[in-house]
Amino acid sequence: MALRVENLRIYYRTLRGYVHAVEGATFSVGDGEIMGLAGESGCGKTTLGHSLIYLKPPMAYIEGRVFLDGRELPIWDMDRMNEFRFRHISIIPQYAMNALNPTRRIGSLIADLLATRGIDFRQILPELQRRLDLVQLSQEVLKRYPFELSGGMRQRVVMLISTLLNPSLLIADEITSALDVSTQRAVCEMIVEFRNRGFVRSTIFITHDMSILYQIADTILVMYAGQLAEKAPVETIFRSPRHPYTRMLIASLPRVGARQRVERLKGIPGSPPPLLDPPPGCRFRDRCPLAFERCQEPPPFVEVEPGHFVACWREI
Amino acid sequence: MIWYLGRKLFIYLLTFFFAVTIDWLIPRLMPGNPVDIMVSRMALRADAAEVVRSYYIQAFQLDLPLWRQYLNFWIALLRGDLGVSIWLFPQPVISVIARAVPYDLLLLLPAILLSWVLGNQVGAMAARVRWLDNTVLPLAYILTATPYMWLALLLAWSLGQVAGLFPISGAYSYNIRPHLSWVFIRDLLWHWTLPFLSLFLVMFGGWAIGMRNMIIYELEADYSRYLSALGAPQRLIRRYAFRNAVLPQITGLALQLGAIVAGAVATEIAFAYPGTGYLILQAVLNQDYFLLQGCFLFIITGVLAANLIIDIVYILVDPRTRLGMVGE
Amino acid sequence: MGSRSELLYFAWLNTKVRVGALILALFVILAIVGPLFARHDPNAYVGPPAHPPSSEYWLGTTTFGQDVYSQFVHGLRATFIVGLLGGGIGTLLGVCIGLLAGYRGGMVDEILNMFTNIVLILPTLAVLIIIAAYLTVRGILVESLFIGCTAWPWAARAIRAQTFSLRAREFVDLARMSGRSSWKIMFYEIAPNMLSYLFMTFILQFGGAVLIAATLDFIGLGPTQGISLGLMMNNAVLWAALPLGMWWWLIPPGAAITAIVGALYVMNVGLDEVFNPKLREL
Numbered sequence: 001m002a003l004r005v006e007n008l009r010i011y012y013r014t015l016r017g018y019v020h021a022v023e024g025a026t027f028s029v030g031d032g033e034i035m036g037l038a039g040e041s042g043c044g045k046t047t048l049g050h051s052l053i054y055l056k057p058p059m060a061y062i063e064g065r066v067f068l069d070g071r072e073l074p075i076w077d078m079d080r081m082n083e084f085r086f087r088h089i090s091i092i093p094q095y096a097m098n099a100l101n102p103t104r105r106i107g108s109l110i111a112d113l114l115a116t117r118g119i120d121f122r123q124i125l126p127e128l129q130r131r132l133d134l135v136q137l138s139q140e141v142l143k144r145y146p147f148e149l150s151g152g153m154r155q156r157v158v159m160l161i162s163t164l165l166n167p168s169l170l171i172a173d174e175i176t177s178a179l180d181v182s183t184q185r186a187v188c189e190m191i192v193e194f195r196n197r198g199f200v201r202s203t204i205f206i207t208h209d210m211s212i213l214y215q216i217a218d219t220i221l222v223m224y225a226g227q228l229a230e231k232a233p234v235e236t237i238f239r240s241p242r243h244p245y246t247r248m249l250i251a252s253l254p255r256v257g258a259r260q261r262v263e264r265l266k267g268i269p270g271s272p273p274p275l276l277d278p279p280p281g282c283r284f285r286d287r288c289p290l291a292f293e294r295c296q297e298p299p300p301f302v303e304v305e306p307g308h309f310v311a312c313w314r315e316i
Numbered sequence: 317m318i319w320y321l322g323r324k325l326f327i328y329l330l331t332f333f334f335a336v337t338i339d340w341l342i343p344r345l346m347p348g349n350p351v352d353i354m355v356s357r358m359a360l361r362a363d364a365a366e367v368v369r370s371y372y373i374q375a376f377q378l379d380l381p382l383w384r385q386y387l388n389f390w391i392a393l394l395r396g397d398l399g400v401s402i403w404l405f406p407q408p409v410i411s412v413i414a415r416a417v418p419y420d421l422l423l424l425l426p427a428i429l430l431s432w433v434l435g436n437q438v439g440a441m442a443a444r445v446r447w448l449d450n451t452v453l454p455l456a457y458i459l460t461a462t463p464y465m466w467l468a469l470l471l472a473w474s475l476g477q478v479a480g481l482f483p484i485s486g487a488y489s490y491n492i493r494p495h496l497s498w499v500f501i502r503d504l505l506w507h508w509t510l511p512f513l514s515l516f517l518v519m520f521g522g523w524a525i526g527m528r529n530m531i532i533y534e535l536e537a538d539y540s541r542y543l544s545a546l547g548a549p550q551r552l553i554r555r556y557a558f559r560n561a562v563l564p565q566i567t568g569l570a571l572q573l574g575a576i577v578a579g580a581v582a583t584e585i586a587f588a589y590p591g592t593g594y595l596i597l598q599a600v601l602n603q604d605y606f607l608l609q610g611c612f613l614f615i616i617t618g619v620l621a622a623n624l625i626i627d628i629v630y631i632l633v634d635p636r637t638r639l640g641m642v643g644e
Numbered sequence: 645m646g647s648r649s650e651l652l653y654f655a656w657l658n659t660k661v662r663v664g665a666l667i668l669a670l671f672v673i674l675a676i677v678g679p680l681f682a683r684h685d686p687n688a689y690v691g692p693p694a695h696p697p698s699s700e701y702w703l704g705t706t707t708f709g710q711d712v713y714s715q716f717v718h719g720l721r722a723t724f725i726v727g728l729l730g731g732g733i734g735t736l737l738g739v740c741i742g743l744l745a746g747y748r749g750g751m752v753d754e755i756l757n758m759f760t761n762i763v764l765i766l767p768t769l770a771v772l773i774i775i776a777a778y779l780t781v782r783g784i785l786v787e788s789l790f791i792g793c794t795a796w797p798w799a800a801r802a803i804r805a806q807t808f809s810l811r812a813r814e815f816v817d818l819a820r821m822s823g824r825s826s827w828k829i830m831f832y833e834i835a836p837n838m839l840s841y842l843f844m845t846f847i848l849q850f851g852g853a854v855l856i857a858a859t860l861d862f863i864g865l866g867p868t869q870g871i872s873l874g875l876m877m878n879n880a881v882l883w884a885a886l887p888l889g890m891w892w893w894l895i896p897p898g899a900a901i902t903a904i905v906g907a908l909y910v911m912n913v914g915l916d917e918v919f920n921p922k923l924r925e926l
Contacts, residue, residue, distance in 0.1 A: 054545040085547030099542035101556050103563075103635055116549050145635050162546070331762045338771065343778050457913075461906035463855055465862045465877060466898025469886070477889055484886055571764065578769035582859050586881060600777055600864055608777055615770040623765060 002202040003029040003052075003169050008064030010044075010051045018060070020275045021047040023226045025064070026301055027309070029169070029219075034195055034203045036213035036234070038249075039223035042272060046094070048223070049171045049206045051075060053091050069168055086117065090167040090200075094174045096158040100146040106157055107142030113161070124164070131160055131199075135190055152183050159190060163199045170200040174207055188216045210253055214238060219307070222246050225272045225283035228301050232308040242304065242315045244288045282311070290314050320637055324627050328620045335616045339609055340389050344382075375399065375606070398613065399606035403598055409610035413592065417614075419487055420591040422508060424580055427515040428569075435523025436565055440558050442524065443531035444550075452524060459521025464579035468514040468586035475510060482510045485588035511587045515579060519572075526568060530561035563634050570626040573619045660914025667907035671900065675724050678717030686715040686871045697892050704892035707883040715871050716896055722872040723854055723901070726788050730853030733792025735846045738799025743830045745800070746807025756800075764797040768856065776865035784867050787860065791853045798852070799845045806838045840919040844912050851908040858901050873897035 006026050012019040022044045029035045037045045047059065052075060055061055061076040068088060074080045093099055101109055110128070111121035129139055135156045146154055155175065163170060172191060176184040194200045205217060213220050214234060221231040222243065230243040241247045248268045270287035273279055281296040282288070288295070294313040301311045310316070380388070392398070398409035439456075442449040459467075476484035488494065488503050534540065534557035543553050584593030592611050599607040631637045656662060684690045687710060695705040703712035745756040772790050776782060810816065811834070819829045835842065860866050861874025876897040880886075885893045 054541075056544075082547040082549070085545065087547075091545050093538075093542055093545065095538045095542075098538040101539045101543075101560070103560055104556065112552060113543070113546065113548060116552055117547075145639065147636055148639065158542070327758060327761055328765070330758070331765050334762055335766060335771070339774055342774055457909050458902065458906050461851070461909055462902045463858045463862075463874075463898060463905075465859065465874075466902065469877060469881070469894050469898060472886055473889070473891060473894055477886055574765070574767035574769070577767040578856070578859050581769060582862055585863060596773060597863060600773075605777070608774065612770050612774050615767055619765065619767050619770075 002031045004067040006065045009062040013058045013060045029202045036217035036220040037206045043223045044226040089169045090162045091171040092162045096155045097151045168201045170203045172205045230310045242310045398610040401607045403602040403604040431516045431519035435520045436527045439524040439527025442528045456521040456524040465582035468583045658914045660910045664907040664911030675720040682714035684711040686718045719873040726857040727850045727854040729788035730791035731850035734795040734849040737796035742800040742803025746804040760797045768794040851905045
C-alpha cells in the first residue's frame with residue numbers, strides 16, 4: 001500500500017478551544033490509485049490533505065500514524081518532514097495561481113528549489129522541457145516572470161513543479177475550483193497523465209465537485225463533519241452508495257437535461273454540526289432519516305465488501 | 317517603463333510648478349502689502365524706511381503688473397538668480413546656499429543610507445528572532461516617536477555637555493580655517509558625529525519597524541507557504557521574503573523625504589550646524605525673505621530630484637515595473 | 645467584527661492598547677489638571693534665573709527665571725489642542741478625499757490621486773515655513789489648520805485603499821440599486837464599516853500633528869502667543885540651556901512628546917491586533 005493512515009486526529013487550536021476538524025481517519029490509498037476526497041465545505045477534507053504534508057499551527061496533531069511506502073511520516077515534526085516533502089509527498093495547493101514568487105523568473109525559482117535538494121538544474125532540464133511540452137507550455141516560460149503568464153498557465157507551472165521529482169503521493173487541493181469547465185477538463189486530464197506516465201504514483205484529489213471525480217477518480221472517500229463516511233470504487237459510490245449521507249449527496253446531483261419543473265433539485269435539509277464541541281457519535285445523526293439510538297455511539301469505518309468501507313450502524 | 321517614468325516626471329514637474337507658484341503667491345496674498353509689513357517690522361525712522369521701502373518694491377518688482385512679476389520670477393529662477401540676501405547683504409542668495417549645501421549632504425547622505433540599510437537588516441532579523449523582536453521593536457518605536465530636535469538635545473547634553481566627548485555646535489572649531497588636512501578632517505568629523513547620530517537613530521527606528529512588518533507579511537504570503545510545503549529551507553524563503561520586502565521600503569524612502577528634511581532642519585538648528593536648516597533659522601530671525609525663498613526652492617528641487625532618482629532605482633530593481641506591468 | 649463588548653474586552657486585554665492608553669491618559673490628566681497647580685503664569689518672570697528643580701519650582705526655572713513647571717503643563721495643553729485639531733482636520737480631509745477617490749474610481753480617482761501625490765511629495769516643512777514666515781500673527785488655530793491641510797495625504801491613501809475593498813461588497817451594490825446618493829452611500833454605508841480603520845487613522849494623524857507642531861515651534865514658526873513644548877525647547881537652545889547644563893528645561897518637553905507619540909503608535913499597533921483577529925497572538 002502506498003499510503004496508510006491510521007486513526008488520524010487533527011484539531012484546530014482556537015481561543016475558544018479545539019475544533020475537531022478530522023476525527024479518527026483510517027484509510028489507505030494504493031499504488032497508482034487516484035482517490036477523490038469529497039465532501040461539503042468545512043467537512044475537513046482540506047485539513048486532512050494538508051496535515052499529511054504541512055501540519056502548521058493552528059492545526060494541532062492529536063494522534064494517529066501515517067505510513068508512506070512502508071515508512072512512517074513524522075507529520076508532527078516540521079523539520080523532519082522536510083526530507084519527505086517534494087521528493088516523496090507533494091502538493092498542488094488551492095492558491096496555485098499565486099504560489100510563485102512574483103519577482104523571480106520561473107526557471108530561476110525552479111533552480112533555487114532544486115539546489116536546496118542538492119539537484120543540479122542542468123541535469124533535470126531535459127526532463128523539465130519534456131514535461132513543459134506535455135502540459136503544452138512553451139520553453140520560454142522558464143525565462144518569464146509569473147505575472148507575465150495567465151492564471152491557467154501559472155497553475156500548470158505549479159502542477160509541473162510539484163510533480164517534478166516524481167513523488168509517491170500527490171495531494172491536489174481543490175485545483176479545479178476556480179476554473180471554467182474546459183480548463184477543468186485540461187487539468188483533470190493532466191492529473192491522469194501524470195499517473196499514467198509514472199510521474200506520480202498515488203493521488204489524493206480533494207474537491208467538492210462530484211462530477212469531476214466521476215471522470216478521473218478510481219475511488220472516492222466521502223467525508224462529513226470531520227468523520228469518514230464512506231470509501232468505495234467510483235462506480236460503487238455513484239451506483240450503489242451505502243452511507244445515508246452519500247446516498248443523499250448522489251441523489252442531490254443535478255442530472256443533465258433535467259428541468260426544475262419536472263424534477264426538482266433535492267437538497268439535504270439541515271446543516272453540519274459545529275465542530276467546536278461536536279455531538280457524540282455519528283455526526284450525521286441530526287440530518288439522517290435512518291438515525292436510531294445506536295447512532296449515539298460513533299460507528300466504526302468497516303469494510304463491508306472488498307474495497308468498500310462504510311461508517312454506519314445500519315450497514316454493518 | 318517609459319510610460320511609468322514619464323508619468324512620474326510629469327507629476328514632479330507639476331509639483332515644482334505648483335510649489336514655485338505658491339512661493340511667489342504667498343507674500344502677495346498676505347493681508348496688506350508685503351513691503352509695508354516688512355518695513356513696519358523693522359521699526360526704522362521715516363526717511364530710512366522710505367529708502368528701504370523703495371528698495372523692496374524694486375526687489376519684489378511690485379511696480380510691475382502681476383503677470384510680468386510672475387514671468388520675471390520664473391526667468392530669474394531658471395537663470396539661477398535667487399535674489400540678494402538681506403541678512404548677509406550683499407551676498408547673492410544662491411552663493412549663501414551653495415556654501416551650506418556641502419554640510420547638508422555630509423549630514424544627510426550617510427544618515428539616510430546607513431539608517432536605511434541597517435534598519436532593514438535589523439528589522440529583517442527581528443522578524444525571525446524572537447528575543448531580538450522583543451528588545452529591538454519597543455526601542456524602535458521609541459526612537460521613531462522621538463522628535464529629531466529632542467534626540468539632538470539629549471545627545472548634546474549627555475554626550476556633549478555632561479560627558480564632554482563631543483562638541484555641541486558648529487561644523488568645525490572656531491580656531492581652524494577650512495583647509496585640506498588631517499587635522500581639519502578630524503575636527504570636522506568630531507563636530508559631525510552628534511548631528512549625524514541624532515538623525516541616524518530616529519530614522520533607523522522607522523526603517524526597522526517597517527521592514528519587520530513587511531518581512532512578516534511576505535513570510536505569510538502564498539508563495540512562502542508553497543515553498544515551505546515543498547520542503548524548502550527557511551534560508552531560501554527568507555531570502556525571497558527579504559528581496560520582496562525591500563521594494564516597498566524603497567518607495568517608502570521617497571515618501572519619507574519630507575519628514576527627513578524637517579528632521580534635518582531641526583537637527584541643524586539644535587547643533588548650529590551650518591547647513592540649509594540653520595540658514596532657515598537665521599532667515600526667519602532676520603526676516604531675510606529672499607534667503608527663505610531660496611532655501612525653500614532649494615529644498616523643493618532637492619526633494620523632487622531625490623524622488624526621481626529613487627524612482628529610477630525602483631524601476632531597475634522591480635521586474636514588474638520594468639516590464640510595463642504595475643505603475644503607481 | 646464581533647460584538648461591541650467583545651471588541652472592547654479584547655481591546656483592554658491587549659497589553660499594547662492598555663499601556664498606550666494609560667500613558668496617554670496620564671498626560672491628558674496632567675494637561676487638564678496640571679495648570680491648576682501652577683502658581684505662576686508660564687511666561688512671567690518670577691523666580692531666580694537658571695535654578696534647578698526645588699520645592700518652590702518643581703521643574704526649576706529658565707534663564708530668565710520663568711517657572712518651567714508652569715510652562716510645561718500649559719505647553720502640554722497647547723500640544724494636545726494642536727494634536728486634536730490638526731489631527732482632526734487632517735483625518736477629515738483625508739477621509740473625504742479617500743472615500744471619494746476610492747468610491748468613484750475612474751477619472752475622479754486619477755485626478756485626486758495626482759493631487760494627493762503632489763501634496764505628499766511636497767516637503768511639508770518647507771511649505772509651512774514660507775506660509776508661516778509671512779504671517780505676522782499666528783495662533784493655535786492657524787497652526788492646526790496648516791498641519792491638517794498638509795498631513796491629510798497619508799490618511800487619504802489608507803482610506804482610499806480600504807474603500808476600494810469595501811466598494812465591491814454586496815451591501816454597497818444594494819444601496820446603489822435602491823437609489824441612494826453617492827455621498828449618502830459613502831458616509832452611511834461604507835464609512836461605518838471601517839470605523840476601526842478611521843479610528844486608527846485618527847490616532848496616527850494625532851501623533852503626526854504633535855510631532856510637526858513641535859518641529860514648527862522649535863524653529864520659531866509656531867503660535868506667536870502662549871507657550872508650547874516645542875517653543876520651550878526653542879527657547880532653551882536660544883538661551884544657552886545647553887552650556888549651562890539646564891537639563892530640567894531641555895529634557896521634560898521632549899520626553900513628554902516622545903512618550904505621547906510613542907504611546908499613540910503602540911496603541912495603534914495594539915488596535916490593529918484587536919481589529920484584525922489574525923494578528924492576535926494565541
